[in-house]
Amino acid sequence: MRRLVVVDVNKCVGCQLCMLACSRRFGIVGYSKSAIWVRSAGGFERGFTIVVCRACKDPPCARVCPTNALRVRDGGGVILDMSKCIGCGLCRDACDIGAVMWDYEVGKPVICVHCGFCVNYCPHNVLALEEVS
Amino acid sequence: MDWFKSLSNVLYIDLTRKTYWVESREELFSKWLGGIGVATQLYKEEVPRNADPLGPENVIIFAVGPLTGLYPLASKTIAVFKSPLNGYFAESHAGGRSALAIRFAGYGAIVIRGVSDRPIYVVIEDDKVRFRDGATLWGMRSTETVGRILREVTSGPGYRAIMRIGRAGERLVRYASVVTETYRHFGRLGLGAVMGSKKLKAIVVVGRKGFKVPDIPTYRAVYDEIYQLAVKSPAMKKYHDLGTAANILALNSIKALPTRNFSSGVFELAGEVSGEKLAETILARRVACAGCPTACVHIAALREPYPEEPYFYKVKFLSYDHEPLYALATNLGIGSREGFLKLLDVVEEEGLDVISTGVVLAWATEAYINGLISEKELLTKLGWGDYESYIKVVRNIVLQPNDFYKTLALGVEEVAKKYGGLDYALAFNKVEPAGYHTGPLYIISLIVGSRHSHLDSGAYSIDQELLASKKPLPTPQEAVERIVEEESWRQVLTSLVICLFARGIYKPEIVEKCLKPLGKSLSTEELKKLGRDIWVEKQLIKYSEGFNVLNVRIPKRVLETPTPHGVVDENYVREALKYFDLIINLSRKLKT
Numbered sequence: 138m139r140r141l142v143v144v145d146v147n148k149c150v151g152c153q154l155c156m157l158a159c160s161r162r163f164g165i166v167g168y169s170k171s172a173i174w175v176r177s178a179g180g181f182e183r184g185f186t187i188v189v190c191r192a193c194k195d196p197p198c199a200r201v202c203p204t205n206a207l208r209v210r211d212g213g214g215v216i217l218d219m220s221k222c223i224g225c226g227l228c229r230d231a232c233d234i235g236a237v238m239w240d241y242e243v244g245k246p247v248i249c250v251h252c253g254f255c256v257n258y259c260p261h262n263v264l265a266l267e268e269v270s
Numbered sequence: 271m272d273w274f275k276s277l278s279n280v281l282y283i284d285l286t287r288k289t290y291w292v293e294s295r296e297e298l299f300s301k302w303l304g305g306i307g308v309a310t311q312l313y314k315e316e317v318p319r320n321a322d323p324l325g326p327e328n329v330i331i332f333a334v335g336p337l338t339g340l341y342p343l344a345s346k347t348i349a350v351f352k353s354p355l356n357g358y359f360a361e362s363h364a365g366g367r368s369a370l371a372i373r374f375a376g377y378g379a380i381v382i383r384g385v386s387d388r389p390i391y392v393v394i395e396d397d398k399v400r401f402r403d404g405a406t407l408w409g410m411r412s413t414e415t416v417g418r419i420l421r422e423v424t425s426g427p428g429y430r431a432i433m434r435i436g437r438a439g440e441r442l443v444r445y446a447s448v449v450t451e452t453y454r455h456f457g458r459l460g461l462g463a464v465m466g467s468k469k470l471k472a473i474v475v476v477g478r479k480g481f482k483v484p485d486i487p488t489y490r491a492v493y494d495e496i497y498q499l500a501v502k503s504p505a506m507k508k509y510h511d512l513g514t515a516a517n518i519l520a521l522n523s524i525k526a527l528p529t530r531n532f533s534s535g536v537f538e539l540a541g542e543v544s545g546e547k548l549a550e551t552i553l554a555r556r557v558a559c560a561g562c563p564t565a566c567v568h569i570a571a572l573r574e575p576y577p578e579e580p581y582f583y584k585v586k587f588l589s590y591d592h593e594p595l596y597a598l599a600t601n602l603g604i605g606s607r608e609g610f611l612k613l614l615d616v617v618e619e620e621g622l623d624v625i626s627t628g629v630v631l632a633w634a635t636e637a638y639i640n641g642l643i644s645e646k647e648l649l650t651k652l653g654w655g656d657y658e659s660y661i662k663v664v665r666n667i668v669l670q671p672n673d674f675y676k677t678l679a680l681g682v683e684e685v686a687k688k689y690g691g692l693d694y695a696l697a698f699n700k701v702e703p704a705g706y707h708t709g710p711l712y713i714i715s716l717i718v719g720s721r722h723s724h725l726d727s728g729a730y731s732i733d734q735e736l737l738a739s740k741k742p743l744p745t746p747q748e749a750v751e752r753i754v755e756e757e758s759w760r761q762v763l764t765s766l767v768i769c770l771f772a773r774g775i776y777k778p779e780i781v782e783k784c785l786k787p788l789g790k791s792l793s794t795e796e797l798k799k800l801g802r803d804i805w806v807e808k809q810l811i812k813y814s815e816g817f818n819v820l821n822v823r824i825p826k827r828v829l830e831t832p833t834p835h836g837v838v839d840e841n842y843v844r845e846a847l848k849y850f851d852l853i854i855n856l857s858r859k860l861k862t
Binding site for chain 2: 150151152153154156157160161164165166167168169170174175176177179180181182184241242258260261
């Protein structure tokens with residue numbers, strides 16, 4: 138299995154092409170379906186923070202889900218079963234790094250599936266896919 | 271929601287009544303695409319011909335276009351307003367995050383009307399608009415601090431733009447800028463003063479939505495094609511590597527780098543403030559606008575010791591480009607990188623347009639040397655290269671402690687009219703020029719260009735192409751044709767809205783391709799006609815406001831200092847202007 142990793146956040150220029158790529162997977166232009174989030178680290182002068190699921194082996198988000206909508210993925214991280222999710226938001230609160238994003242249009246979480254689509258659009262090799270056992 | 275439907279939403283904000291509403295203007299967007307095309311029409315609807323630029327009748331229009339956020343390099347917002355610097359229809363563009371924030375909040379344009387009775391700032395968060403008290407932020411010395419506070423008290427980091435003015439805008443300096451994301455600006459023509467006149471300290475836009483594109487597979491394929499061009503094409507290399515600062519040595523080598531108020535095209539210290547030298551010594555970070563992989567924003571680190579406190583340092587990060595380097599280094603005879611950055615820091619803090627400020631300082635230096643003004647007016651001595659004194663003058667342009675400074679805050683044309691030195695007051699239609707002295711086509715373009723900006727038609731680059739190919743100058747009429755044709759095409763790019771740095775990628779055939787997945791089919795011919803129509807619309811608005819190309823003063827200095835094409839012949843320029851006037855008259859007749 139593979140997981141998405143941030144190789145060197147210092148090389149991030151804040152172009153957000155990764156965020157746009159993530160929503161584009163669903164044919165959406167914008168940020169509403171993006172599971173990765175790039176924001177400034179307190180102003181552009183301080184560089185950027187990249188927030189994305191780091192594929193925990195024992196993910197807190199899955200542990201707090203009351204409907205078992207989050208299944209632990211082989212290699213870490215979770216898979217969301219939309220039909221089970223009631224949009225309670227507990228997963229979002231449980232993630233210490235804020236990597237459970239929220240789709241305000243449908244009221245449900247957006248969590249990285251480590252597909253690596255965004256990696257193809259990172260012009261400075263900040264993101265990569267890594268093999269995990 | 272569908273892409274074009276959401277683009278057609280225009281958000282109206284009335285600062286007088288502190289209210290807002292949304293109107294669908296599909297007819298405008300389907301005819302004029304977006305960006306400058308749509309903003310021009312909104313301006314026609316909103317601003318009466320005799321409106322005072324600093325009065326309640328003026329409006330601020332922000333517009334994005336059908337390609338904003340859709341493809342790489344479509345990352346700019348167009349602002350349209352009546353300029354308090356020259357009194358005409360004005361347009362200013364900025365990168366940063368505002369374009370994608372406006373688009374993903376669900377709008378194609380924002381129209382800000384009226385005047386608030388007290389300082390406020392406005393927060394646009396997707397569908398909601400909030401009016402917030404700006405009393406605490408008003409008068410704050412640094413735009414950076416204002417940004418820092420607004421980051422803390424508003425939500426949506428990463429999806430957000432924070433556009434703010436400094437004290438220069440509050441105090442109505444006619445060339446005050448609007449700063450967004452610390453390093454990008456609606457710099458030219460005084461949008462900062464218009465915001466100041468409306469008591470509007472800042473506009474925060476948060477956009478988190480997403481929209482459907484009709485033809486997804488085609489869209490993804492076209493996206494990939496543009497992305498590959500964006501990261502691999504030589505057309506973007508200059509902006510990517512050294513940034514626009516690469517121009518310094520290039521222009522210097524052909525004797526076209528404005529130096530000491532355009533008295534020379536060569537700066538003997540150019541090597542000290544070149545893009546190459548800056549990259550080697552103080553370049554600290556590269557930053558991109560949202561949606562653009564190029565990262566042309568080059569940020570330098572300035573490390574200053576505190577003289578009275580050993581081992582204490584202030585580290586500031588400042589973005590440099592060709593224009594600030596021309597305006598605050600070469601044109602002021604400053605060859606110290608540190609001096610340049612210290613001066614730039616103050617200009618940024620106060621929220622001034624760097625180009626106009628630099629030109630104003632250059633005139634003041636010469637007027638002081640020539641004895642037209644003295645320490646009595648200036649409150650300091652002044653000399654080429656003396657950045658410490660320039661810093662004092664910049665603060666005083668904002669504070670306006672006497673009549674001289676009150677006039678200096680009106681721009682170089684006004685101050686020279688009153689104190690003399692018009693021959694070396696560098697302005698075209700009251701707009702201080704950007705940093706090129708390449709030849710006659712550039713000078714013509716500054717007079718006829720709708721924003722009097724170097725990017726209207728990029729004629730500095732036509733001058734350089736002619737030089738490189740050793741071709742003779744075109745006739746004045748051909749020169750005008752070329753400038754107008756290029757400017758017309760750029761109306762298409764700024765309606766879509768594409769960053770003009772990407773003009774080498776977004777050729778007509780690529781634009782055609784980009785529109786297809788949106789279900790919009792426009793041929794190259796139709797696109798070019800649309801560009802020409804928008805160009806005519808803009809020119810006719812300015813003419814209806816009293817502008818006339820034949821009345822524009824040409825500063826003697828640019829006709830005296832040799833360009834790479836030699837000393838520019840005034841008759842050549844005048845012939846060109848006559849021909850341009852003919853085109854305008856014809857266009858007007860055709861329209862009526």
